[in-house]
Amino acid sequence: xxxxxxxxxxxxxxxxxxxxxxxxxxxxxxxxxxxxxxEQVLGQRATPAQLHALEHQWGLDASLPSQFWRYAQxxxxxxxxxxxxxxxSVTSLVGPRVGQTALLVAVAxxxxxLITVPLAALAASRRDSFADQAVRGFSVLGLxxxxxxxxxxxxxxxxxxxxxLPVGGYGTGFGGHLESLILPGVTAALAIVPLxxxxxxxxxxxxxxxxxxxxxxxNGLRESRVLFVHVxxxxxxxxxxxxxxxxxxxxxxTVIVENVFALNGVGSLLLQAIQNRDFPxxxxxxxLLAVAVVIVNLITDLLAARLDPRIRLR
Amino acid sequence: xxxxxxxxxxxxxxxxxxxxxxxxxxxxxxxxLSELTRRDLLIRGGEGGAAVFGLSALLAACGGSSSKSSSSSSSSSxxxxxxxxxxxxxxxxxxxxxRSVAPTTLDPANTIIAGDIYTxxxxxxxxxxxxxxxxxxxxxxxxxxxxxxxxxxTFDLRPGVKFxxxxxxxxxxxxxxxxxxxxxxxxxxxxxxxxxxxxxxxxSSTVVMKLKTPWAPFESDMSVFANAILPANFGGKxxxxxxxxxxGTGPFTxxxxxxxxxxxxxxxxxxxxxxKPYVDSxxxxxxxxxxxxxxxVTSGQAQIADSVPPAxxxxxxxxxxxxxxxxxxxxxxLLVFNEQVAYFKDVxxxxxxxxxxxxxxxxxAASFGTSKPGGSFFxxxxxxxxxxxxxxxxxxxxxxxxxxxxxxxxxxxTKLLVSGGDQTYAEFAQIIQADLAKIGIxxxxxxLDHAAFxxxxxKYDYDMFIDYAINDISDPxxxxxxxxxxxxGGSKSYWSSYDNPAVISLVHQAEAEFDTTKRKxxxxxxxxxxxxxxxxVALDYPPYIYAxxxxxxxxxxxxxxxxxxxxxxxx
Numbered sequence: 001x002x003x004x005x006x007x008x009x010x011x012x013x014x015x016x017x018x019x020x021x022x023x024x025x026x027x028x029x030x031x032x033x034x035x036x037x038x039e040q041v042l043g044q045r046a047t048p049a050q051l052h053a054l055e056h057q058w059g060l061d062a063s064l065p066s067q068f069w070r071y072a073q074x075x076x077x078x079x080x081x082x083x084x085x086x087x088x089s090v091t092s093l094v095g096p097r098v099g100q101t102a103l104l105v106a107v108a109x110x111x112x113x114l115i116t117v118p119l120a121a122l123a124a125s126r127r128d129s130f131a132d133q134a135v136r137g138f139s140v141l142g143l144x145x146x147x148x149x150x151x152x153x154x155x156x157x158x159x160x161x162x163x164x165l166p167v168g169g170y171g172t173g174f175g176g177h178l179e180s181l182i183l184p185g186v187t188a189a190l191a192i193v194p195l196x197x198x199x200x201x202x203x204x205x206x207x208x209x210x211x212x213x214x215x216x217x218x219n220g221l222r223e224s225r226v227l228f229v230h231v232x233x234x235x236x237x238x239x240x241x242x243x244x245x246x247x248x249x250x251x252x253x254t255v256i257v258e259n260v261f262a263l264n265g266v267g268s269l270l271l272q273a274i275q276n277r278d279f280p281x282x283x284x285x286x287x288l289l290a291v292a293v294v295i296v297n298l299i300t301d302l303l304a305a306r307l308d309p310r311i312r313l314r
Numbered sequence: 315x316x317x318x319x320x321x322x323x324x325x326x327x328x329x330x331x332x333x334x335x336x337x338x339x340x341x342x343x344x345x346x347l348s349e350l351t352r353r354d355l356l357i358r359g360g361e362g363g364a365a366v367f368g369l370s371a372l373l374a375a376c377g378g379s380s381s382k383s384s385s386s387s388s389s390s391s392x393x394x395x396x397x398x399x400x401x402x403x404x405x406x407x408x409x410x411x412x413r414s415v416a417p418t419t420l421d422p423a424n425t426i427i428a429g430d431i432y433t434x435x436x437x438x439x440x441x442x443x444x445x446x447x448x449x450x451x452x453x454x455x456x457x458x459x460x461x462x463x464x465x466x467x468t469f470d471l472r473p474g475v476k477f478x479x480x481x482x483x484x485x486x487x488x489x490x491x492x493x494x495x496x497x498x499x500x501x502x503x504x505x506x507x508x509x510x511x512x513x514x515x516x517x518s519s520t521v522v523m524k525l526k527t528p529w530a531p532f533e534s535d536m537s538v539f540a541n542a543i544l545p546a547n548f549g550g551k552x553x554x555x556x557x558x559x560x561x562g563t564g565p566f567t568x569x570x571x572x573x574x575x576x577x578x579x580x581x582x583x584x585x586x587x588x589x590k591p592y593v594d595s596x597x598x599x600x601x602x603x604x605x606x607x608x609x610x611v612t613s614g615q616a617q618i619a620d621s622v623p624p625a626x627x628x629x630x631x632x633x634x635x636x637x638x639x640x641x642x643x644x645x646x647x648l649l650v651f652n653e654q655v656a657y658f659k660d661v662x663x664x665x666x667x668x669x670x671x672x673x674x675x676x677x678x679a680a681s682f683g684t685s686k687p688g689g690s691f692f693x694x695x696x697x698x699x700x701x702x703x704x705x706x707x708x709x710x711x712x713x714x715x716x717x718x719x720x721x722x723x724x725x726x727x728t729k730l731l732v733s734g735g736d737q738t739y740a741e742f743a744q745i746i747q748a749d750l751a752k753i754g755i756x757x758x759x760x761x762l763d764h765a766a767f768x769x770x771x772x773k774y775d776y777d778m779f780i781d782y783a784i785n786d787i788s789d790p791x792x793x794x795x796x797x798x799x800x801x802x803g804g805s806k807s808y809w810s811s812y813d814n815p816a817v818i819s820l821v822h823q824a825e826a827e828f829d830t831t832k833r834k835x836x837x838x839x840x841x842x843x844x845x846x847x848x849x850x851v852a853l854d855y856p857p858y859i860y861a862x863x864x865x866x867x868x869x870x871x872x873x874x875x876x877x878x879x880x881x882x883x884x885x
Binding site: 040 | 412416418419426427482499503505572573574575576599600601602603605606607609610612613615749762763764765766768769770771796804805
């Protein structure tokens, strides 16, 4: 138990350091990038006096260290600041969008699993067959193609031609949300599926050579049972770890996927905020995403340990 | 002098035209919040854009409302295109608008952002508005007169106008609103009110404005969205609370709003134009992806999409479910020269480059023929545009001989700055690069994201850049002074540092000239001189391009980019 607690403490400390690092890096990058938020809001006719007045109101005329110190104090108190563009608190802007993005990520993870497991099992069970080659070819192709392209193709097929699903937007009601998230979910999932398939396939191949698999087969178990119960479970550990690591990547890809599908989630807000140099909003969202990634990684580690007791949390 | 076109009266004269189809103009200067503001809004009504709004809609509008007409004169002829009439306007239906720009505030005085302007002008109205053809029309003002010295302007308010809370419009509301804007030190467009000395109410329905100087663009200034009329003292609320649930005289009121996502409007029950708006609700969805906006209309999820990419236009025109409309804009795309750089201080270099750029070819290649090739720095949709401007038309031979007269006869190497994320400008840059190579000028292209781009050229840290200039109001003084008045125009001639005292003097003369014939001559001289001095190259005049469902009637956009959704009805 003692070892577990010190592990948790170390992980938490690490998480806090990561968040501080992300906060500092975002702050510095934003201030180093050319482009003036006051210019963006006031337009080309703004006089220097108007620009200064607005910069003063936003506290942008203070020194960088003092700006950062003030921001850090706010964040510690749970205040992410006020958007330059909307004049509303960043939490009130981001809050209503978190659900949309979280649901998108959840749907994407489900699709990722639904696509990965059968394909990896197929490839592993018929090693070097045509099916195996096809799955591996699909993975390589998938890695090379941008996800927005998949998105547009899916829209063309399922929304425009077959008219089965909405072109974009978030629908109304929970059913409407889910329906609207099918295409974006698949699109986002496809961004990480190739990696997952490769990992699970390799894992399964290793396990297939293990003695207990031979024993299971020897006991007359059906091949499908051997594959999905005994092999898949043991091969799952590296895949779950990989999935956890890729949640960060998935969150990043929501920025693009949300745009392609007209979802007004956290990702699309981040993109707008960057274009508008809306510093507080960019900083707030970046921090939230960092928190999400840290938490998911922590959960992944714990889950991996649960799946495979041989993994020690040190 | 009593100048102006009363829409009521127009209804009598030209059955096609209705007060309702008139739109106010408001544009968003060359200022945009992100790439997603002005430029992306360019639209226009393909096969007869203006014609989209039906004759009968207009007739109905004309018949449907009360009020007196006022005398009018000057200002522009109303050119009405023939309308493809499509039945009597129908009430009802929910209009969904997929739009590339989101509102950030509904305060008319404190924004320059397209998403704000085109939303708040469904809620608030000014004294004048701009018609889809770019002419001015009396709106909340029923008539006006000016004193002989042009220093006193008296406006009579339209009777029977009510705010959405049911209270009548009074002179006090106008006084409050105009004073607020004129005194707004951080108002992006408050410079338009600089001439105002005092604003006072005379009784409950007359407003008197005194000016510091005779100012010809004044009625046009009064039409800008920033001068829209709010209830005096925000109807007793705090400013912040007021703009959370705004009260205006416009056809719609705010129903719900999720920032950066969607906004819903519902009809104003007290609207002064009886019978309007036609639709039961308007939902404006913020959709940044070009492809997605267009698909939402083709699939029926939305009925109107803005900023259709020029590349999609011909394909969409063959789609039976949608109309594509291209509306002329008060916009010109410019290649600006930095005269603080030695090469571009030399007028022969600037002229040579102007000759060298194949503008008709550029329009075909980069805008797929949707925009018109550039000539004068005034766009053809702008009042006092002179089609006879002696422009330096494309000619490689002339370009070479002009460059031979310069201090750099064998050419030189230079840089061209463009804003990223704009496909059309990226293509312009490549075409210009190729055209200039033919006369020995080697161009390297620098691309920055929009915010960085603006900061860079506004620090004069560039050789040449491509951007667009826009007029917010129907009067051309705004564009003339912003682009050529080095001393007091506000931008050192659009950051070019072009300084021709003769031109500046003409600009000031035109500002104080009330005789439209003389004014026209002054602006013709300005356009001719600027064309010869070549401080920038007018590359093209792009339109606003919209896609609408075939069910949509009565949708029209004025050259400032504004539209009146009150006139829209659904089949």
